[in-house]
Amino acid sequence: MATIDRVEVLVTSPGRNFVTLRITTSDGVTGLGDATLNGRELAVASYLRDHVAPLLAGRDPARVEDTWQYLYKGAYWRRGPVTMTAIAAVDVALWDIKGKVAGLPVYQLLGGRSRDGVLVYCHASGVDVAALVDDVAAYREKGFKAIRAQAAVPGVSGTYGIRKGAYYEPAATALPEEQLWSTEAYLDFAPAYLAKVREKFGFGLHLLHDVHHRLTPIEAARFGKSVEELRLFWMEDPTPAENQEAFRLIRQHTTTPIATGEVLNSIWDVKQLITEQLIDYVRTTTVHAGGITHLRRIFDLAALYQVRTGSHGASDLSPVTVAAAVAVDISQPNFGIQEHMGHTIETYEVFRGTPQVTDGLLHPSEEPGLGIEYDDEVAARFPYQPRYLPVARNLDGSVHDW
Missing domain, CATH: 3.20.20.120 (Enolase-like C-terminal domain)
Known part of the structure; x- marks a missing residue:
């Protein structure tokens, strides 16, 4: 049975910042998940790298639902954009792997x-x-x-x-x-x-x-x-x-x-x-x-x-x-x-x-899976750049919803 062998958090900025999770199984199948949270990209990258990746090693990549429950219910602090974006990246990467193993596009x-x-x-x-x-x-x-x-x-x-x-x-x-x-x-x-x-x-x-x-x-x-x-x-x-x-x-x-x-x-x-x-x-x-x-x-x-x-x-x-x-x-x-x-x-x-x-x-x-391939060599040309979304202020100077 194949297991999760490697979990990588990839950050690149080809015009804007993106965080990508790449999961590789023991038999060499890879899956990609998006982990981008605009203006808070590195918070999700750290969550994945420091807290989630160690939990995935050796797990069965086919158990998509169980992994979702494990990452959600298994963490006392639930919900919120950082947590749910990190879980999403794992989930989508596992669906990508499942499609490739089945030889079917994910929508099928x-x-x-x-x-x-x-x-x-x-x-x-x-x-x-x-x-x-x-x-x-x-x-x-x-x-x-x-x-x-x-x-x-x-x-x-x-x-x-x-x-x-x-x-x-x-x-x-x-x-x-x-x-x-x-x-x-x-x-x-x-x-x-x-x-x-x-x-x-x-x-x-x-x-x-x-x-x-x-x-x-x-x-x-x-x-x-x-x-x-x-x-x-x-x-x-x-x-x-x-x-x-x-x-x-x-x-x-x-x-x-x-x-x-x-x-x-x-x-x-x-x-x-x-x-x-x-x-x-x-x-x-x-x-x-x-x-x-x-x-x-x-x-x-x-x-x-x-x-x-x-x-x-x-x-x-x-x-x-x-x-x-x-x-x-x-x-x-x-x-x-x-x-x-x-x-x-x-x-x-x-x-x-x-x-x-x-x-x-x-x-x-x-194509089997999601049909997306990540080019590491091109991505390396675009390092992370700190960027923030704007803040809106009313005419009297008070902060307004942006």
């Missing part, structure tokens, strides 16, 4: 296809409304059927989601950039520019918008009501989700669909949101919610309450997560949509075999 081990392709949405943005409209048009030309739209609020440097170059990367400074924010200015401006996008492109386009936890529940209710006629696919993260009860107030005042969950790490963090149907899309992802094993539990619970999936897929998740996400998405009956931002050319040189978008759809690899 999850039950095979429930659909022909995975609908994705991209990120359009602009420093003003005209630039945003041009960016939406460019993505439409590339074949995207669903587009998230964000425009810079005039006079507000801390507007979320505005791309500065070819790729959006907010964690770009050695210390946190402090940005100014005005909720009042945003609430006056955002509905108007979303209306311009809808006016230009009509209702044949799925239009999404990310509030990024910036509003109180009643402010989010006001925003949702103000854009109802625009028929958004969803408004994302309208308010911080620590207080799940807060979404009830939003729900009472607007029919605009609600999506949340990218910063939530377990089924318990989204239980009330799902079972009380306070959201329409749950956005948990493999890398931050315990891997394929735990994510499927969340999604199966969501299916019982007619909540669909909409997993986080920003560029701070490595191509390993892209491959794992597509494997889950293609097989999940209540799939809704998948976020997809893409990566730098250098990232694709490190992670070979990353699924690509064709006509607005992602397709899983047909």
